[in-house]
Amino acid sequence: MTTPPEAATIDLAQRERQAEFDALIEADQRIEPRDWMPEAYRKTLIRQISQHAHSEIIGMQPEGNWITRAPSLKRKAILMAKVQDEAGHGLYLYSAAQTLGITRDEMTEHLIEGRAKYSSIFNYPTPTWADMGAIGWLVDGAAICNQVPLCRASYGPYGRAMVRICKEESFHQRQGFEILLSLMQGTPAQRKMAQDAVNRWYWPSLMMFGPPDDASPNSAQSMAWKIKRFSNDELRQRFIGMLVPQAEVLGVTLPDPELRWDASAERWHTSEIDWSELQEVIAGRGAMNAERIRNRRNAHDEGAWVREAAAEYARKQQARTRSSGERRSSSEERSDETKRPETTEVPS
Numbered sequence: 001m002t003t004p005p006e007a008a009t010i011d012l013a014q015r016e017r018q019a020e021f022d023a024l025i026e027a028d029q030r031i032e033p034r035d036w037m038p039e040a041y042r043k044t045l046i047r048q049i050s051q052h053a054h055s056e057i058i059g060m061q062p063e064g065n066w067i068t069r070a071p072s073l074k075r076k077a078i079l080m081a082k083v084q085d086e087a088g089h090g091l092y093l094y095s096a097a098q099t100l101g102i103t104r105d106e107m108t109e110h111l112i113e114g115r116a117k118y119s120s121i122f123n124y125p126t127p128t129w130a131d132m133g134a135i136g137w138l139v140d141g142a143a144i145c146n147q148v149p150l151c152r153a154s155y156g157p158y159g160r161a162m163v164r165i166c167k168e169e170s171f172h173q174r175q176g177f178e179i180l181l182s183l184m185q186g187t188p189a190q191r192k193m194a195q196d197a198v199n200r201w202y203w204p205s206l207m208m209f210g211p212p213d214d215a216s217p218n219s220a221q222s223m224a225w226k227i228k229r230f231s232n233d234e235l236r237q238r239f240i241g242m243l244v245p246q247a248e249v250l251g252v253t254l255p256d257p258e259l260r261w262d263a264s265a266e267r268w269h270t271s272e273i274d275w276s277e278l279q280e281v282i283a284g285r286g287a288m289n290a291e292r293i294r295n296r297r298n299a300h301d302e303g304a305w306v307r308e309a310a311a312e313y314a315r316k317q318q319a320r321t322r323s324s325g326e327r328r329s330s331s332e333e334r335s336d337e338t339k340r341p342e343t344t345e346v347p348s
């Protein structure tokens with residue numbers, strides 16, 4: 001059987017586009033929304049960026065829980081700024097995902113219907129003020145380790161969004177560290193509260209890097225596409241290396257009796273991570289899963305009037321611009337008409 005000539009042309013064009021894409025990736029160039037990209041690359045990015053955006057938005061809740069109860073005006077102002085930053089991160093990332101052909105409405109719908117994934121870390125409760133410190137130090141700290149390499153992600157809008165996000169994440173990590181430092185320099189009860197929060201957030205923060213490399217099926221492809229630059233285990237090791245000296249300064253104990261530097265293997269030796277607990281949270285059986293989605297859905301419903309008002313305002317603005325444009329062009333026509341007799345007087 002011979003291939004029809006049109007099919008052969010399509011095939012050739014497809015191969016050429018694929019070769020151009022591969023060459024851009026190979027040369028460490030950015031892929032931009034106008035460029036052709038393989039469907040699997042587009043889908044992977046939509047999944048990753050939208051999950052990332054949802055995590056930023058849901059991630060406002062565990063700390064939003066403490067804004068009204070922050071121990072001082074200064075702490076309240078810092079926490080509010082931090083939670084607002086997370087909203088901003090969500091917005092940059094939704095915008096980046098939109099350049100790949102998914103709408104913001106679709107992404108929101110997936111989230112509030114409970115069909116979209118987001119980072120499971122945000123399904124843990126925040127019972128004490130020390131949780132604000134532990135989240136900043138550990139959760140935002142893990143986010144930085146994960147996200148700094150994403151600034152070089154091959155997809156332009158994603159990489160550029162990450163540059164700005166990372167600057168803000170480092171402020172988040174420092175404010176968390178500073179909360180824990182103040183508590184650790186306080187009363188025995190405050191020190192106990194800080195250590196308890198570190199004990200609860202340490203393991204979930206290690207799990208934020210995803211499953212071990214040998215159980216992470218999508219990682220190799222993401223690395224070949226240069227979306228991901230380091231493996232889950234490499235990033236986890238880097239994070240532990242960052243935490244150990246900081247824990248010493250704080251005076252907190254990282255809750256892993258087996259944690260030590262293995263000089264011969266040149267890596268941190270840790271206890272086995274209990275992935276079954278994370279699996280429970282991912283499966284929706286974490287302490288806060290249902291509440292996080294319910295809150296998001298309520299906020300979306302309660303914000304309907306804002307979206308309607310904004311859409312109506314945009315419609316009126318458009319109508320106004322259109323009618324002033326029409327007025328302008330008809331007055332130009334009129335002035336043309338008034339000029340016309342003069343021009344007709346010019347002998348041709």
Ligand SMILES: [Fe+2]
Pocket residue numbers: 056085086089165169
């Ligand atoms: Fe963030």
Ligand SMILES: [Fe+2]
Pocket residue numbers: 086140143168169172
């Ligand atoms: Fe953050």
